[in-house]
Amino acid sequence: MLDAIKAADVPEPDGTVVDRAVVRLAGDSGDGIQVVGGQFTLATALAGNDLATFPDFPAEIRAPVGTTFGVSAYQIQFGSDRVMTAGDAVDVLVAMNPAALKVNLPEVRRGGLVVVDADSFAEKGLAKAGYAANPLSDGSLDGYRVVAVDMSSQTARAVADTGVSHKEALRCKNLWALGLVCWLYGRDREPTRAWIRAKFAKTPAIAAANLAALDAGHAYGETVELHEDLRGVSVPPARLPAGDYRTVTGTEALAWGLMFGAQLAGLGMTFCSYPITPASQLLHTLARQKRFGVVTFQAEDEIAAACAAIGASFAGSLGVTSSSGPGIALKTEAIGLAVATELPLVVVNAQRGGPSTGLPTKTEQSDLYQAVFGRNADSPLPVLAARSPGDCFDVAVEAVRIATTFMTPVLLLTDGYLANASEPWRLPDLETYAPFPVRFETEAEGFRPFRRDPGTLARVWARPGTPGLEHRIGGIERDYDTGDISYDPANHQRMTDARAGKIEGIADHIAPQSVDQGEATGRLAVVGWGSTYGPISRAVAELRREGAAVSHIHLRHIWPLPANLAGLLEGFEQVLVPEMNNGQLVTLLRARYLVPARGLNKVTGRPFKVSELAAAFRAALEDTP
Amino acid sequence: MLDAIKAADVPEPDGTVVDRAVVRLAGDSGDGIQVVGGQFTLATALAGNDLATFPDFPAEIRAPVGTTFGVSAYQIQFGSDRVMTAGDAVDVLVAMNPAALKVNLPEVRRGGLVVVDADSFAEKGLAKAGYAANPLSDGSLDGYRVVAVDMSSQTARAVADTGVSHKEALRCKNLWALGLVCWLYGRDREPTRAWIRAKFAKTPAIAAANLAALDAGHAYGETVELHEDLRGVSVPPARLPAGDYRTVTGTEALAWGLMFGAQLAGLGMTFCSYPITPASQLLHTLARQKRFGVVTFQAEDEIAAACAAIGASFAGSLGVTSSSGPGIALKTEAIGLAVATELPLVVVNAQRGGPSTGLPTKTEQSDLYQAVFGRNADSPLPVLAARSPGDCFDVAVEAVRIATTFMTPVLLLTDGYLANASEPWRLPDLETYAPFPVRFETEAEGFRPFRRDPGTLARVWARPGTPGLEHRIGGIERDYDTGDISYDPANHQRMTDARAGKIEGIADHIAPQSVDQGEATGRLAVVGWGSTYGPISRAVAELRREGAAVSHIHLRHIWPLPANLAGLLEGFEQVLVPEMNNGQLVTLLRARYLVPARGLNKVTGRPFKVSELAAAFRAALEDTP
Amino acid sequence: MTVMPPPPDRPSPDRPSPARPSPKDYATDQEVRWCPGCGDYAILKAVQKVFADLELPTHETVFVSGIGCSSRFPYYMATYGFHTIHGRAPAFATGIKLANPALDVWMVTGDGDGLSIGGNHLMHALRRNVDLQILLFNNEIYGLTKGQYSPTSRVGTRTPSSPTGSLDAPVSAAQVALGSGARFVARSVDVQQKPLVEVLKRARAFRGTSFVEIFQNCIVFNDGVFDGFLARGVAAEAQIHVEHGKPLLFGDKGAKGLRVRPGSLALEAVELDGRSPEEAGILVHDETDRMAAMLLAAMEPPMPVALGVLYCAPGQQSYDALVVGEARPQAVTGDLSALFRSGEVWTVE
Amino acid sequence: MTVMPPPPDRPSPDRPSPARPSPKDYATDQEVRWCPGCGDYAILKAVQKVFADLELPTHETVFVSGIGCSSRFPYYMATYGFHTIHGRAPAFATGIKLANPALDVWMVTGDGDGLSIGGNHLMHALRRNVDLQILLFNNEIYGLTKGQYSPTSRVGTRTPSSPTGSLDAPVSAAQVALGSGARFVARSVDVQQKPLVEVLKRARAFRGTSFVEIFQNCIVFNDGVFDGFLARGVAAEAQIHVEHGKPLLFGDKGAKGLRVRPGSLALEAVELDGRSPEEAGILVHDETDRMAAMLLAAMEPPMPVALGVLYCAPGQQSYDALVVGEARPQAVTGDLSALFRSGEVWTVE
């Protein structure tokens, strides 16, 4: 075995204690990578590290075994201070086959550790991955530390006594790899053991095999006298704020935030959707919450989903619909009706790479234009964006608050990264959230369906079933006073102004924009939104450590923009707007404030790296205006 | 009769020769107002005036007789210099019933002439129109010159000899009114006579009755010794550029421009649409052009229409689709596919009042955001706008040129006003247009479906049926070189940049922005787009006559903006952007150029008045920055 | 073959009514804006009569529609109403029922709204069997947009968008509904007030989606298009009013009837010639027989056009009842903290 | 009842072929990216065999699809191909045929693509009778989006979006097609290569929209869902392969057959018990009989599932032929100046 380990010529950083580490597990989509990734995340969270994860799914459901386009990967960064991104460069890559190595090697930092299943590097596997020569022996791994271990055989041997078939045995390879990685970072295997026992409760032989594989992988690390570079690494616990924690994906936090929002509003929730990557999981998550009163409806298409949600709102429920860009495009006509009839609605867009079908499994932020401007006519509505998996919870609550307080559809932007990524989430104290109960209209005397609250300009919400409030609404322009159809020119102007004024007025009912890091004035303001929060935050921190006068402003409210933002931006010599699109928020800021904000754009389907942002910020600072 | 005529206390301007006049005919939707409006327009055009017309349809198909919401009107302004708008204030209103008077009186200038059918002002008619008292006698017409003539009886008497029924006789009332108006402005009745004879060739009695009514109305003006204020008015011919003229509506000009564009490109045309006000007429017009090789397809909805048009383009035809805002919303997903697959497509949006169903029969310019930004992902495409009925022809040709030269969908914006309005159109010399023949790919050797022309960045167009060019395209991101599916991050960036670069590059292939009136620098630039051209043009002319340093810049190219526009705008102290929306082009200009452009917005479903624009421009100039 | 009349499975509300309401009590203060002579007026009248007869409460009723002349209907009913967007009414109606199954939801659509742009939503509402009454006003034309041909227009219909006559083969609304899995399919005519009122009552009694195609005359753009079977002279021979459990008779004094053409799967018209229906082998209408309904729905001249309840298959729970039950769902309730803690939780001190 | 076989009305191209092509000649260089064991592979194989057998030219063929696993199909055929957007393939295909009716257009869709989001376009392509072959791969699941239930999923299907079992009544693809006015409706099974190839050839021969539902196994998300009639043990009893002009026999050695239940409009299965089909009153399959097709399409266990060409009604011109004729329309031609001058023209000097 020992000779399989090649020392790299790039030295490993001193010591066995590090601040943070990035591990990437990769294999065939059938290899169970996501499952062991999740288990390792849990063990890491329980060890007290901060962490961020990102699953990288193949675009194909289950492509032919061993092909590069069938590779599934799971990346986690964990550390002893705030982590926020899944990491720029991988410290440890576990590649279960040649294709996984091929696809993921570019992510590994020079000098990083590469663990491969040597058994899979036979001719057939190499050919499928498109390797002309064996990378384990042709020098292409020079510069990395490589552990080529006969993982399949080891696993097969380890589970031999459990009585499972050979095929079943090989299915345990992922647990073997997990065992090794657990050993590497000193992770407790007990939570994984408990999970295996629960999951395979009905098939004890399989449970035993998986347990055996897990232990064998661990034992391999522990007992085999490995090259000294493979010695265990320790990442001390992070100093997180006190509280109870769990890991959440953005999808879970979003689902729960919507439910909690409905609870704070005192409403039932009717969630109507049509599957689309990467939005489907929200449907899946909420479909399991029937016992809390959540109704889910899988409609025949996105249009029907949006319309059903609006119908539900008309009937007095909280209508919610979700999709990704192409599906949101289909909903825009219906959203216009919700704008016109001033009904609450939450529209979730889990953005993905485009245009058109684009890169469905990759992340992007390119639907901001669509969210803010993408409807016919003057149809303003509030747009919110979540910054991190955990933040999805609070943004969802805020979306429900705004939708119901202002009687308006709200667009909530997440993305493929947020939908799938996970991080530790401090369980909120639900008591600290102020409820915002909906007051349905009940008074028949003098009832007018478009009577507005003078403070919020929201119209009343009169729910069918209420005696005396029978009324008819629709998409034809309505009289400001009576709500009846009106083609009157002056009335149209008045209603257009009222709709615009109501949405603009929301700026007075939201928290002022804060500066996330740094002073309120300075040389460079980096203004971000959405899931770029993690990398921007890390990069700004890096520059601030270097002494640069850089601040990070991260918007939750894309529309209307916070009232104090104009003043804030004036305080900086330069404004830079990193986005995973071709420059969209930057257009909004320039148009609104006439600030010479510049875009920093990346459209690769992948999150920003901290290093590329830091470099861009440094360049901007050098480039004195 | 004479006593029915009331002299107003507001004096009529001196003389019987005027520069321009505004006539508005109004009646029940069953009264045949649009028909006689069209005939009067023709007679006026043949008399050599410049003119602009605007039909004002009721929102209902045929509401109950005599109600205000069933009123149909037709307005024409004509003059001896350039006219360009249907007029701010009406000089002569012909109201066939009380409802028509009620709805249209506010449009009449004080001192204007009001001709009404006195027979219709009985109790029932007044009640239907919602008049408590008879406006002919209660003083509400003080300040106007009123001719209350028993038009129905006069008509009945005039046609008595033709043998038509009483009901048919009354149907001729519109011709009687036309006869009177023809007399008033000295219009030749011969074209109308010819039209009547042709139209009722198979029912000679009806033809005779209509002819008799026309003559009777005319004779009424001629022979009855009327009050001196009703004497004939003469509007001398306009000094229009030499050439052959006809009247066109924007719809006709657009249809013909698309056809001519296809001819210049050497393409067949597949026009796919779904009816919607005010876009349907384009479908109707093109449906009659089968003999020129135009194929029209009435699809099951707007999505299918867009998709069929894209399919046609894929197959080597010019795919064109049209709709209005709500229907365009539905097409946005499909348009994204045309962006992604880089296929030519012309999308016509005849804008109307919104949001949602809004004011379907009223005009608005509020879909610019949707056109420029209204798709998921980074999906740039060119956006053009027509300024006048005749201009629709050239803009359509330009849209076809850009779509086929750059292999891109193009959005062409018109509106409810342009679709229905008419003006004299100088017949273009078709020989002067440079053809832009499409060169379909034929070379199989080294064929790549996404090989780009280095000059335009357009990809090749390889038409099914061509041997050796078999290829597959779709909405998933395509490899820059091979066109095959690619999930590669760097390729996605490259393709995103290529798509953006191609569209931005169009700015180098269009005419530089000209200044429509005034100098290239000055105190105030008024920047407009679309059908506001007429009123802005007139208002700027008015201010320039007053000596103000105002210039008018009118954009045909909304996206990409002309390359020289930045420089142009810098030359003005102020930039004002009048729009029939809540401020959309102004956002684009501010974001792009960081110029402190201000919006001047009107959202009433009606065109700007020259007077209100002139007042706003004056106010802007006073307001020295 | 014995035929059992299917029980109406939704009772009319049984409440003490101080005074019997009249149809006028269901009218709104809005002026009705259809063209004079439009068939829509007659349908409105029939619906208001149904409401008055059944003493239906206005506040528990919602009328939902798309866009079209027909879709203006909700403005004229003194109930709750939602005039939505073109073609999507079935989706709105489904959302309303999921939010509050206790509401009585009626949907009004046209041949364009319901079968052109909205055909898919219609199909899915029908197959899901959402508890709705769907009234499709079929005038074989797009009225509101001024008379283009629709998916039910016959081949050769000349309209502004088909100046030389339409080329598209039309669909049959009732056949589409049956093919989609509808469990209640009926047909009626705008001006046949009595049968129309009856059919509408049957539709309301049915739990699930009841689909009613109403032939409606568009006096402006398609006047007299149904004269082929509605005109006075031909009516008796050209229509058959089907009734559950009764022999399928038509013609002058019921002198003709329909029977299964022996050895085949087709219907044919025969003269009774003095025989009793049984003797003549006349088929007895069994509204629970889907195949018979298909044959009836497919009849075109020279066969008589079938009117009445063609198909009614109760006994299946409606979709909304399956998903949420009968009452309006409560607000989101329950201990969400417990849900959030359902995974592995750890404590940072 | 005499039954005439309808003539195949589109000839296969009759051209000198230097060497008979093989199915492999119709494959592309793209790696096929379905899951190992997916039924789509077998369908691809069958289609390639059809092309090779008929020596179809690649450059005059277009494969159009929507989105789904099934809709990846065009990438694997060495013809022209357009992988469009979800549910809209019929509209793209219609546009292609209107632009160039000379092209041979095949459309591939799934139960989600074609019947959920795309149901309406499918219906309208079918009723218009656009000259297309539509292959609907029915796996009763949304494969590409990882296994949610689809409009053809049976009640009770447990999926991530229906964790306690789906509640929506499914549609039957063939019945929807017939209800929409389809003129060619057939059914086949991914792994039944011989009949599948035959059915596809028949589909291509038909001028107009030919609709072929292909039961396809999604090994990952819905494995074995058709075992009820495909599993080895039950196949003979649970399937009936219909053939025009032949008696409707099934079961072991054709020991059973279908007949019209006397006096009704229903089919029933009977044992031949040694009688000839005629003696046993077995129905002869007449593929031009729409009602028979409806009954066959509606058969579910315990009746056998009908496979083969259920319905074929040629003789109607296809929509594209009616609109534009047979050849690719020329460029916009003619004297446009004359058109522009067709109204009143005056001259300003």
Ligand SMILES: Cc1ncc(C[n+]2csc(CCOP(=O)(O)OP(=O)(O)O)c2C)c(N)n1
């Ligand atoms: C998205 C959209 N597309 C098109 C229209 C235009 N439109 C309104 S009603 C209608 C057709 C109406 O026909 P039908 O449903 O038969 O109703 P009818 O007027 O005949 O009662 C159309 C095409 C629209 N309002 N919205």
Ligand SMILES: Cc1ncc(C[n+]2csc(CCOP(=O)(O)OP(=O)(O)O)c2C)c(N)n1
């Ligand atoms: C507008 C839009 N909505 C949703 C999706 C997501 N989506 C892609 S394929 C699919 C369903 C596919 O099911 P089916 O047609 O049965 O194909 P299969 O994968 O089972 O072959 C869905 C919902 C999409 N791509 N675009």
Ligand code: SF4
């Ligand atoms: S256009 Fe036709 S359908 Fe519409 S209101 Fe008039 S008559 Fe009725």
Ligand code: SF4
């Ligand atoms: S998910 Fe199912 S349908 Fe899709 S490729 Fe895999 S096996 Fe085939």
Ligand SMILES: [Mg+2]
């Ligand atoms: Mg209609």
Ligand SMILES: [Mg+2]
């Ligand atoms: Mg499927």
